[in-house]
Amino acid sequence: xxxxxxxxxxxxxxxxxxxxxxxxxxxxxxxxxxxxxxxxxxxxxxxxxxxxxxxxxxxxxxxxxxxxxxxxxxxxxxxxxxxxxxxxxxxxxxxxxxxxxxxxxxxxxxxxxxxxxxxxxxxxxxxxxxxxxxxxxxxxxxxxxxxxxxxxxxxxxxxxxxxxxxxxxxxxxxxxxxxxxxxxxxxxxxxxxxxxxxxxxxxxxxxxxxxxxxxxxxxxxxxxxxxxxxxxxxxxxxxxxxxxxxxxxxxxxxxxxxxxxxxxxxxxxxxxxxxxxxxxxxxxxxxxxxxxxxxxxxxxxxxxxxxxxxxxxxxxxxxxxxxxxxxxxxxxxxxxxxxxxxxxxxxxxxxxxxxxxxxxxxxxxxxxxxxxxxxxxxxxxxxxxxxxxxxxxxxxxxxxxxxxxxxxxxxxxxxxxxxxxxxxxxxxxxxxxxxxxxxxxxxxxxxxxxxxxxxxxxxxxxxxxxxxxxxxxxxxxxxxxxxxxxxxxxxxxxxxxxxxxxxxxxxxxxxxxxxxx
Ligand SMILES: *[C@@H]1O[C@H](CO)[C@@H](O)[C@H](O)[C@H]1NC(C)=O
Ligand SMILES: *[C@@H]1O[C@H](CO)[C@@H](O)[C@H](O)[C@H]1NC(C)=O
Numbered sequence: 001x002x003x004x005x006x007x008x009x010x011x012x013x014x015x016x017x018x019x020x021x022x023x024x025x026x027x028x029x030x031x032x033x034x035x036x037x038x039x040x041x042x043x044x045x046x047x048x049x050x051x052x053x054x055x056x057x058x059x060x061x062x063x064x065x066x067x068x069x070x071x072x073x074x075x076x077x078x079x080x081x082x083x084x085x086x087x088x089x090x091x092x093x094x095x096x097x098x099x100x101x102x103x104x105x106x107x108x109x110x111x112x113x114x115x116x117x118x119x120x121x122x123x124x125x126x127x128x129x130x131x132x133x134x135x136x137x138x139x140x141x142x143x144x145x146x147x148x149x150x151x152x153x154x155x156x157x158x159x160x161x162x163x164x165x166x167x168x169x170x171x172x173x174x175x176x177x178x179x180x181x182x183x184x185x186x187x188x189x190x191x192x193x194x195x196x197x198x199x200x201x202x203x204x205x206x207x208x209x210x211x212x213x214x215x216x217x218x219x220x221x222x223x224x225x226x227x228x229x230x231x232x233x234x235x236x237x238x239x240x241x242x243x244x245x246x247x248x249x250x251x252x253x254x255x256x257x258x259x260x261x262x263x264x265x266x267x268x269x270x271x272x273x274x275x276x277x278x279x280x281x282x283x284x285x286x287x288x289x290x291x292x293x294x295x296x297x298x299x300x301x302x303x304x305x306x307x308x309x310x311x312x313x314x315x316x317x318x319x320x321x322x323x324x325x326x327x328x329x330x331x332x333x334x335x336x337x338x339x340x341x342x343x344x345x346x347x348x349x350x351x352x353x354x355x356x357x358x359x360x361x362x363x364x365x366x367x368x369x370x371x372x373x374x375x376x377x378x379x380x381x382x383x384x385x386x387x388x389x390x391x392x393x394x395x396x397x398x399x400x401x402x403x404x405x406x407x408x409x410x411x412x413x414x415x416x417x418x419x420x421x422x423x424x425x426x427x428x429x430x431x432x433x434x435x436x437x438x439x440x441x442x443x444x445x446x447x448x449x450x451x452x453x454x455x456x457x458x459x460x461x462x463x464x465x466x467x468x469x470x471x472x473x474x475x476x477x478x479x480x481x482x483x484x485x486x487x488x489x490x491x492x493x494x495x496x497x498x499x500x501x502x503x504x505x506x507x508x509x510x511x512x513x514x515x516x517x
Contacts, residue, residue: 019044019127022065025428030373031063032421032428035122037114041429042127043437044068049472049515054500059434060508061375066434066441073514075497079487080455084465084473086492086516088451093466094354094395095190096440097133098123098419100179103143103409104401105171107422119420119427120175123401124182124189129437132187132445134179135356135397136172136244138195138233140208141251142263142412143400147208149199150233157225162232173240180242187444192246193233194300194356197264198226208264209412211256218275227280234291244291248300248327248356249273249281263412270305270312273298274319282322295324300356303328304336307344314348325352328393330384331362338391345392352394358384359399360432361407361417369407369415372428375507377417378435382478382509385439386464389449398436402427438476438511444469453493458484461504471516479504492517
């Protein structure tokens with residue numbers, strides 16, 4: 001883009017950010033926004049959009065972080081034209097969020113009271129990302145201090161010794177309650193739960209970690225007890241004011257086939273998970289007063305199992321009644337094409353698809369653990385959300401809400417990255433935090449993806465179009481390209497001579513929102 005058009009766009013900016021700005025701190029890989037108990041940058045609310053203007057939010061490698069500007073619409077287009085078609089409506093938005101792991105709670109706990117509140121507001125408050133989904137592990141995961149279950153008494157088929165340990169009261173329950181409270185006036189927070197492993201005594205390998213299956217016959221006591229354990233968990237959480245929307249029968253069930261798997265797991269394939277839902281989990285939830293409205297999300301594993309896993313689950317009408325959708329993780333997305341999601345949707349159009357876990361820094365080659373300020377990781381989040389949603393995924397769930405400087409704690413030493421990293425009395429908002437905010441802030445449950453018609457865009461430019469719950473029009477653009485700055489004019493189908501022109505520099509994310517005519 002030329003100097004003249006840069007100047008033009010600069011002149012069209014008629015309002016500037018008036019909320020607290022990012023206090024940027026530079027690390028080797030880029031900048032983060034530093035926050036403490038008294039100071040943190042806000043995302044300026046969308047507010048009212050003046051006639052003849054659009055609101056633009058910009059995040060880029062140069063340091064803009066959800067920077068809100070107002071842009072005048074013009075009768076002429078410039079650069080590439082992207083046309084939003086609000087009359088071609090695709091899937092409904094389920095929501096966006098992250099996981100209340102023990103490690104998240106441990107990092108929150110390390111902050112002074114006002115620091116904790118400040119961090120919680122970053123995700124669930126009106127000037128934060130406004131998450132509408134939370135994932136809650138049932139007992140321990142690799143992001144816990146130890147491996148623990150809720151009933152470690154061998155042979156306790158009645159679950160007489162089922163109890164929540166102190167970890168739930170210290171690291172999960174108070175923060176989930178606070179998140180529910182922060183979100184109660186802006187659409188609410190929907191929670192889903194997932195177990196990593198049953199108690200060791202229920203597993204063939206006798207340990208929570210490592211591959212193994214439930215002991216005994218598929219209709220035997222281990223299977224029925226394991227289903228009862230879910231209901232006990234929901235009863236217990238409900239008694240602390242925490243209701244659930246959904247549950248996955250098992251986190252990443254395919255990992256349970258590896259006897260040396262490093263952390264907690266349990267093996268199911270599509271057939272055995274389907275049988276467990278049909279004979280045990282589905283009926284146990286339905287017959288419980290606290291859990292009978294909880295829906296099941298099948299699979300909760302990488303997309304290479306699709307569409308086959310969904311075909312097996314939805315073939316049996318009884319199972320299909322219990323299972324509302326399929327959960328997908330993003331690990332190995334580079335290897336398996338995103339079209340597997342569209343194929344799954346086409347074969348099972350009444351079922352939703354939800355991204356149930358993702359994180360960066362899980363592979364040694366990427367640099368294991370946090371990379372502070374690394375913009376590339378914001379791009380991978382935005383790219384995953386855009387391509388998933390363009391293939392019928394209704395929402396996207398991040399992994400740990402907050403980790404420490406090493407990417408833990410994790411008893412399994414599985415250090416990874418997170419959008420918020422806690423460092424002593426401060427915390428840092430990574431570029432990923434803003435990458436997610438471009439979507440979570442505006443696409444609330446009940447919004448819909450709609451069609452966008454595109455010219456041949458430069459390689460590495462990605463677009464998502466939606467209509468927000470209040471009818472306003474939404475487009476997010478991502479430019480992952482290493483060199484090329486792009487100018488894009490956005491218009492709405494059927495409305496001629498009204499364009500919003502934005503510059504999309506290399507390594508940037510831009511959201512454009514305008515009123516319904
Ligand atoms: C919090 O951060 C702000 C902005 O960097 C700084 O001015 C203030 O002194 C910090 N407060 C504490 C208690 O460290
Ligand atoms: C469930 O609710 C019904 C109707 O209120 C009641 O009769 C029944 O005892 C309850 N069951 C349990 C396990 O609480």
